[in-house]
Amino acid sequence: MTTIRILPEILSNQIAAGEVVERPSSVVKELVENSIDAGATSITIEVIKGGKSLIRVSDNGVGLSRDDAILSIERYATSKIFNKEDLFTISTMGFRGEALPSIASVSKFNLVTRTKDSDIGTRIEITGGKIRNVSDAGAPVGTMVEVKHLFFNTPARKKFLKSDNTEISHIADAISGMALGNPHIRFRLFLNGKLQKNFSLADDLFQRTMHVLGRDAADKLYELKFCDSFIDIHGYCSNPLVTRSTSSKIFLFVNNRMVYDRGLISAVFQGYKGRMMKGRFPLGVFFIDIAFDQVDVNVHPSKREVRFFNSQRVYKALSETIDNALSIAQQNMTAYSKVSDLQTGFVFPQKTAELGQIYKVEQSLIEFPADRPGNEKNTGQKQSLGQNHLERPSDGSSEMKILGQVMGTYILVEIKGILMLFDQHAAHERILYEKLKHRYQSLKVQSQTLIVPETLELNCREADLLSKILDDLSALGLVIEPFGGTSFVVKAVPSIIDEKEIKPVILEILEKALVKKDGFSKDDWLEKCLILMACHSAIRANLNLGHGEMVKLLSDLEQCENPRHCPHGRPIMISWSKKQIEKLFKRLV
Numbered sequence: 001m002t003t004i005r006i007l008p009e010i011l012s013n014q015i016a017a018g019e020v021v022e023r024p025s026s027v028v029k030e031l032v033e034n035s036i037d038a039g040a041t042s043i044t045i046e047v048i049k050g051g052k053s054l055i056r057v058s059d060n061g062v063g064l065s066r067d068d069a070i071l072s073i074e075r076y077a078t079s080k081i082f083n084k085e086d087l088f089t090i091s092t093m094g095f096r097g098e099a100l101p102s103i104a105s106v107s108k109f110n111l112v113t114r115t116k117d118s119d120i121g122t123r124i125e126i127t128g129g130k131i132r133n134v135s136d137a138g139a140p141v142g143t144m145v146e147v148k149h150l151f152f153n154t155p156a157r158k159k160f161l162k163s164d165n166t167e168i169s170h171i172a173d174a175i176s177g178m179a180l181g182n183p184h185i186r187f188r189l190f191l192n193g194k195l196q197k198n199f200s201l202a203d204d205l206f207q208r209t210m211h212v213l214g215r216d217a218a219d220k221l222y223e224l225k226f227c228d229s230f231i232d233i234h235g236y237c238s239n240p241l242v243t244r245s246t247s248s249k250i251f252l253f254v255n256n257r258m259v260y261d262r263g264l265i266s267a268v269f270q271g272y273k274g275r276m277m278k279g280r281f282p283l284g285v286f287f288i289d290i291a292f293d294q295v296d297v298n299v300h301p302s303k304r305e306v307r308f309f310n311s312q313r314v315y316k317a318l319s320e321t322i323d324n325a326l327s328i329a330q331q332n333m334t335a336y337s338k339v340s341d342l343q344t345g346f347v348f349p350q351k352t353a354e355l356g357q358i359y360k361v362e363q364s365l366i367e368f369p370a371d372r373p374g375n376e377k378n379t380g381q382k383q384s385l386g387q388n389h390l391e392r393p394s395d396g397s398s399e400m401k402i403l404g405q406v407m408g409t410y411i412l413v414e415i416k417g418i419l420m421l422f423d424q425h426a427a428h429e430r431i432l433y434e435k436l437k438h439r440y441q442s443l444k445v446q447s448q449t450l451i452v453p454e455t456l457e458l459n460c461r462e463a464d465l466l467s468k469i470l471d472d473l474s475a476l477g478l479v480i481e482p483f484g485g486t487s488f489v490v491k492a493v494p495s496i497i498d499e500k501e502i503k504p505v506i507l508e509i510l511e512k513a514l515v516k517k518d519g520f521s522k523d524d525w526l527e528k529c530l531i532l533m534a535c536h537s538a539i540r541a542n543l544n545l546g547h548g549e550m551v552k553l554l555s556d557l558e559q560c561e562n563p564r565h566c567p568h569g570r571p572i573m574i575s576w577s578k579k580q581i582e583k584l585f586k587r588l589v
């Protein structure tokens, strides 16, 4: 016979903690949300050793009386809902009445609080869920919660915690999200005693967004605005050219609560459809407000998931709002680019300099005779373009006839009865990549010192990673120096790369390394950097090329060791033999 028992309260709190408190960032999220619900205008978060030794959240909210403070650490004690009806009109961050008891059951927990009606505050000390002491305490109006030695009594959980830097970056992400949702509140984050983030009171949503998404995205943000009787959408989304390799910079809010919802992320992608490269993620802050009875926030104890009663309508509204904002921005850009080609970094072929963009990008390489076609010492096996070795192209008289550029992106060529299409971006990427590599191998790296050094503001994990590879990067001509905390300055960049492109390149390198579990070897790093530099400097699709430029591109490609694939592995050319074409036309069966 089984015996059924009611679990002791501490144990049931620890079980609840399993769902509510996954890691230090969940503690930060719950405590800060409590401060927001308490009407605080200033919230300070202090973290030591990634939150494993200490998390302290102090606020200037309404505080708690002694009786309420004692109640607050009881399970199912909440001041935020009273009856069933309230559950369907939740406007506060918390409502389940389980965060504090859960956290207190798996840590050494202190709460100090005072209301404005009382001269003396209250201090409660709890260890592993057991109240050790309740006493008077001198304290300002507001609440301070201290969580020490998280999971000290649940070693299995403790084992799952990651490095301090990983935990810190989760904490920073959680705070960024809450700061975006509450621009009227000041947030400060101290890591190991040092001020790390300071979201000031003067911020509006745009300033907070710039602060959180980073300066490289800031001048390329588009405003989102849509409102009807069902839904209100507002926020900012990034230009499709500013992307990341993960979804970590997509912040979604439903009725001001930061949520994670796959459907909403897909809707964001739908809005960007056709404008962004596969595998890339946009950046943005998306606020969706709908009637409280249209959404259920009580789906999971962490309150990160929501359920919409009419999800398709929500998703459609979001993707259309994004699509509209991007279309409008694009229309404006066409007119703009006419006067600002040079400023935006796009150089269209000019009649006076027929080699246009290709020439410009490769100027620095031309200075090195060893790099010129025909002079270099190729080490690898050289492949040729198709079975028919490409003759050096000239104006149509030789084997190869350049028929022209199609769709602004592909070069159409006829060689000995074979019709070929070359992807101009992929081809240029391959050429630059091989030249950079030769240059690096023969240590002829040329870098140009920046007159105004670029600063990089990174998160802790990125900073940690970057500091480990500074020497390797300088071997590539990319000179970066630490600038205190998680900031760095870029002092010099390889001359092949436009200095405007350097930030996205560095961020992309770091992002790629962060998602790769076992990290990169030194050679991987160099390879990745070369590929990214080549990719960012190569001419784009949708760039009209003059005849001379096409000739140069194909002739340089012919000199490459591997003229068939771009450094990412995509094909550079596709071809059809006369026979294949005749089959398509059913001349041959």
Ligand SMILES: Nc1ncnc2c1ncn2[C@@H]1O[C@H](COP(=O)(O)OP(=O)(O)OP(=O)(O)O)[C@@H](O)[C@H]1O
Pocket: 030, 034, 035, 038, 059, 061, 062, 063, 064, 072, 073, 077, 078, 079, 080, 093, 094, 095, 096, 097, 098, 099, 100, 101, 142, 143
């Ligand atoms: N910083 C604070 N300032 C004032 N009151 C607080 C603070 N933190 C907690 N409280 C009080 O303690 C109660 C319990 O907090 P707790 O986080 O455990 O539950 P909740 O916020 O009501 O719901 P949830 O479990 O969903 O977070 C709150 O309802 C609130 O009344």
Ligand SMILES: [Mg+2]
Pocket: 030, 033, 034, 093, 094, 095, 099, 100
């Ligand atoms: Mg709460």
